[in-house]
Amino acid sequence: MTSSAPSLLVEVLAAPGRIRMLDLPGWERLLRQANGANVGAILVYLLEEHGLLGEVPPQPREHLEAARIVALRHRRLAGYEVERIRSDLAHLGLPLILLKGAAYAMAGLPSGRGRLFSDIDILVPKDGLHQVESALMLHGWASAHHDAYDERYYRTWMHELPPMVHLRRGNAIDVHHAILPETAPVRPDPALLRAAARPIPGPPGASGLYTLCPHDMFLHSAVHLFFGGEFDQGLRDLFDLHRLALHFGAEPGFWDGLVARARALELTRPMFYALRYLSRTFGTPVPADVMAAASAFGPPRVLLPVMDALFVRALAPLHPECAARFDRAARFVLYVRGNWLRMPPVLLARHLFHKAFLSPRAAEAV
Amino acid sequence: MSLVADLGRTELVRRLGGPGLLLRTGPFVSRIQSNLSLVADGIGALYRDYPVDEPGGFADFQVRLLHSTGLRRWWHPQACFDFDGREPFAPLPLAQAWPMFEWVMNWCVSNRAHRYLIVHAAVVERNGCAIVLPAPPGSGKSTLCAALVCRGWRLLSDELTLVRRSDGMVVPLARPVSLKNASIDVIRAFAPDAQLGTPVPGTTKGTIAHLKAPSDSVARFGEAARARHIVFPRYEAGAATTLIPLAKGQLFMRVAENAFNYFVLGPAGFDCLAGLVDDCDGHEFCYSQLDEAIALFDALAGVTP
Numbered sequence: 001m002t003s004s005a006p007s008l009l010v011e012v013l014a015a016p017g018r019i020r021m022l023d024l025p026g027w028e029r030l031l032r033q034a035n036g037a038n039v040g041a042i043l044v045y046l047l048e049e050h051g052l053l054g055e056v057p058p059q060p061r062e063h064l065e066a067a068r069i070v071a072l073r074h075r076r077l078a079g080y081e082v083e084r085i086r087s088d089l090a091h092l093g094l095p096l097i098l099l100k101g102a103a104y105a106m107a108g109l110p111s112g113r114g115r116l117f118s119d120i121d122i123l124v125p126k127d128g129l130h131q132v133e134s135a136l137m138l139h140g141w142a143s144a145h146h147d148a149y150d151e152r153y154y155r156t157w158m159h160e161l162p163p164m165v166h167l168r169r170g171n172a173i174d175v176h177h178a179i180l181p182e183t184a185p186v187r188p189d190p191a192l193l194r195a196a197a198r199p200i201p202g203p204p205g206a207s208g209l210y211t212l213c214p215h216d217m218f219l220h221s222a223v224h225l226f227f228g229g230e231f232d233q234g235l236r237d238l239f240d241l242h243r244l245a246l247h248f249g250a251e252p253g254f255w256d257g258l259v260a261r262a263r264a265l266e267l268t269r270p271m272f273y274a275l276r277y278l279s280r281t282f283g284t285p286v287p288a289d290v291m292a293a294a295s296a297f298g299p300p301r302v303l304l305p306v307m308d309a310l311f312v313r314a315l316a317p318l319h320p321e322c323a324a325r326f327d328r329a330a331r332f333v334l335y336v337r338g339n340w341l342r343m344p345p346v347l348l349a350r351h352l353f354h355k356a357f358l359s360p361r362a363a364e365a366v
Numbered sequence: 367m368s369l370v371a372d373l374g375r376t377e378l379v380r381r382l383g384g385p386g387l388l389l390r391t392g393p394f395v396s397r398i399q400s401n402l403s404l405v406a407d408g409i410g411a412l413y414r415d416y417p418v419d420e421p422g423g424f425a426d427f428q429v430r431l432l433h434s435t436g437l438r439r440w441w442h443p444q445a446c447f448d449f450d451g452r453e454p455f456a457p458l459p460l461a462q463a464w465p466m467f468e469w470v471m472n473w474c475v476s477n478r479a480h481r482y483l484i485v486h487a488a489v490v491e492r493n494g495c496a497i498v499l500p501a502p503p504g505s506g507k508s509t510l511c512a513a514l515v516c517r518g519w520r521l522l523s524d525e526l527t528l529v530r531r532s533d534g535m536v537v538p539l540a541r542p543v544s545l546k547n548a549s550i551d552v553i554r555a556f557a558p559d560a561q562l563g564t565p566v567p568g569t570t571k572g573t574i575a576h577l578k579a580p581s582d583s584v585a586r587f588g589e590a591a592r593a594r595h596i597v598f599p600r601y602e603a604g605a606a607t608t609l610i611p612l613a614k615g616q617l618f619m620r621v622a623e624n625a626f627n628y629f630v631l632g633p634a635g636f637d638c639l640a641g642l643v644d645d646c647d648g649h650e651f652c653y654s655q656l657d658e659a660i661a662l663f664d665a666l667a668g669v670t671p
Contacts, residue, residue: 024424028397032428036450059395059424066480073630320451 009033009317012043013239014282016050027060037235037317040064041071041114049110071114078105081120081171086208088139092131095210097123097197099176099220103211104240107200111243115236119163119172123212125194126177133161133175140167149354157183157343179220180227183343188223188265214248215261222274223267229338231314231331238315241274242282249285259293268297277311310334371414379406381421386428388419392528392539392587394479396471397425401433402445404463412542412563412576415584427474431467433460458569465566465574468544475526475539476626482528482537483638484626489522489536489593490514495667496536496591498527498646499599500624503571506601506653509549512577513656514663516557521583522591526626531634534641535590540583542576550575556656595666596621596646599653607658610650617648 008030012018022030034040044064047053056064082102089096098106101117124132145151145162154162159178165171178190197210212220221244225237248254262271272294278284279291299307313330339348370378370389381387382405386397389409400406434444434457444457447470454473458466476484487500488511501507508524515521522536524543529536542563545553550573553560565575596617597609612620621639622628628635653659661671 025422028424032450036452057424059426062481063426063478066478069480069632069634070630073632076632 007033007317009037009039010235010281013039013046013235013242016046016052019047019052020055024057024059027057031060031063033317038116038233039114039236039239040067041116042236042239043114044068044071045110045113049113068114071116074116075105077171078102078117078120081166081169081173082106082209084139085120085122085136085173089132089135090208092128092135094124094128094132095194095197096208097194097210097212098200099123099179099212100224103217106209107211109243110247111240115240119174121174121176123176123179123190123193126190129161129175129177133164136164136173136175140169141165141173142167144172147359149359153351157181157347179223181342183347184227184341185344186266186269188219188267192265193220214244214251214254215258216265218244218248218258218274219262219265219267219271222270226270226273226311227338227341229335231334234315235317238277238281242278242284245278245284245286255287255290258290262294262297268294269299272297273307273311277315281315367417367419369414370409370416370418373418375406375410378410382406382409385421386425388421388423388425389413390417390419390587391471391541392523393537394426394475394539395419395424396427396429396474398429398431400429400431400467402431402460402463404445404460405431405467408464408467408563408576411561412578415579415581427471427478429467429470429474431463431470462566462569464563464576465544465569465571468542468576471541472525475528479528480627480630481532482530483628483631483635483642485527485529485621486525486624486626487527487596487621488524488543489527490519490663491522491536491591492519492664492667493669494591495595496522496593497595497597497663497666498536498593498621498642499597500527500621501599502624503546505599506549507599508543508545509552509601510599510653510656510659512543512545512549512553512560513556514660515543515577515580515583516553516560517660519663520586520591521579527593529593529638529642530590531631531638534592534638534645536593537590538583538587540579540587542578545575545577547572552656553577593642593646596643596648597651597666598649599651599659601654602652603654605652605654607655607662608652609662610652612648612650614643614648617646618643620648 012030034043044067047056082098086096099121101115102120104112104115141164143162144165151162154160159176159181161175164173178187179193180187193212193216196213196216198213200209200211202209211217218241221241225234258271262268275286275291275294279286298304310330310333313327314334343351378387382398382400386399389396389398428450430448432446432448433439434446438444443460445460445463445466446457447453447455447466485498485500487498488507489496489498490511499507499511511524521540522538523540526539527536528539550565554562561578563576565573567573598620618639621643628639631638664671
C-alpha cells in the first residue's frame, strides 16, 4: 500500500517544476485530478509564484485561467462577507478572530491564494457568544438548524453555535468559542489562542480583524485535518499545512517554538501527524530536530502502520485514477475515529443512536 | 483532420467504449466515453460532420455517459453522467440518454468556459451580421433559430452564445438545435428536408428532437462574427410581426439576466457586456409567421429580397 506511486497532482504540488515534463494528455490528467481535489485555482497561483505559467500550453492554460476567475469571484464575495460581519459586530468591541480559509484569504497568506471555502469561521470569547449571536440575527443571519436535538448538540456539547446562514445572501458563518468540542478529551484553552492572536494589517478603520498566531494557525489546521472525520478535501487541507509551514517556517522562531506550543495547547498528536505526512507527501522541509522532538508524540508503535495506511489513502486526491480498493473503508474508519475523538464513548453512542433513529423520524413527522 | 463520418460505426463505438472519442465542437474538445448505443447513434447521425482528434490528445471536457449498473442494469435502466467519480446530475431513464448528452455538453461549457461571456441565447449570422436571440424557454427562440438556419443563416449556437472577452467577437459553437413539442412538427412542415434526430418523449421539457446543424455552419467553426442585433423573440399565435426597439440600459439588464457567468466574471463581465451592448441594437420581437420573421431578419442583415 505504501508502495503506490504518488499521484501526478501530488508530484506537481510538491515540485511545481514537474509540469515542464508534461505532454498534453499529462496536462489533462493533472487538471482532472486537481478539479477532483478542489485545488484547480490553487494550482494556477502556485505555478504563477514559481514563474511557470508561461510554460503552460495554451489549452490547459485556459482552464487554469478559468479557475482563477472563479477564485477571484470567491475572494470578492468572501471579502464582502467578512466586512459585513466585522461591521455587524463592531459595536461589541470584541476581538474578531478569523479561522482557516477566511483567515488565509484576508491575511493574504500563500495558503489563501486560490483556495475556495464554503463558510466563514470566526472565534469569539465564550462569554460573548450570546451577544454575537443576537447581533448576527439582527443583521439577517439565522440558524440553519431547527431541530431541538441539533440545537442541544451544538450548544451543550460542541465548540460552536449551530451554523448560521444569511437569509438574503445565503452565505454561512460558523461562530466558534473553541477549536475542539467541549466533550473532546483534549481541549486547547481558547484564552491562550486569543491572547496570541495577530491583527490583520489593513487600512485605518478597517481593523479589528485577527488571525491566530502562526503556531496556532498551523496547529489548528492540523487538528482540524487529523482529528476531524472528513477527508473529502484531505489533500487540499494537507497542502494548506505545507503552504503554512513554508511561509511561517521562514519567520524566526516558528520551528523552534512549535513543539512547546503544541504541548501548551495539548495538540502534540495532530502536530506529529501533520509533520509526518507533510514530509512524506510533499517533502516539506521540517528541521530534523523538530521532527525528532515530534516523534515522541506519535501513536503507540503497533498502531502507527495502521494509521499510515489509513491516512495515505484518505489524503490521496479524490479522483478515480488515484483510487484504490480500500479507500471507502479507510475513509469510514477515519470518520468513526473523528467522532470518537470528539465525544466520550457513551455520549457518542447516544448521539449516533439519535442521528440514526430519532432524527429521521422527527423529520418525517414535520 | 478526420470527421466522425470517416471513422465508421465500429471505430466510433470502439473509441466511445475505450479511451474516448475526442470530439471538436467550436473551440472545445470533449472526451466522450459511453457504452450506450443511443449515444453512439446520436453522434453518428447528428455529429457526423464534426472533426475528431486522434486518441491521446488534450480534451477540455470529459463526458462519461454510462449504462446504470446493479439491479438497474435490467430494471428501469438509466443513463448516468459520471464526472470524474462524481455525479452532478441525477440519472435519467435510458431512453433519454441523447437529450441528456446534449445537456451535459452544455453544462460543461457554461460552467467552465470563462474565457467567454456566456449568454443563454441562440445566435445566427448572415452577411457578416450576427443576431443574438436570448429568451426564456417557451418563447420560440429555438423554433425561430431552426427556421433561420433552414433558410441559409449560419448557425453559431442554439443555446450558448460565446462572446470572446478579448475582442468582443461571437465564437461559433454550432451544435444540434433542440426542438421541443409542437416546434418539431412546425419545423418538419417548414423545412421537409431538415435532418431531425428521433423525438424523445417524456423528458422534463416534454418531447425533444434535435435538428442537425447545417454542414456549412459546422465547417466554419473557426469564423467568429460580430453581433449587430440582440432580439428578444416571443411567439404569439396570430400576432402581427412587430419589432420594438429597446433602450441600451434595458438591453444591458435583459442580457445580464440571461448570462450564465456574468456575476462570475465580475468587472470583466461588465466590460464585456457593455461592449456587446454598444455593438448592438436591441429589439423586442413578436411573431407568428416564420416566413415574415425571416424576411425581417434578412432585412436587419442588409440582405435584399
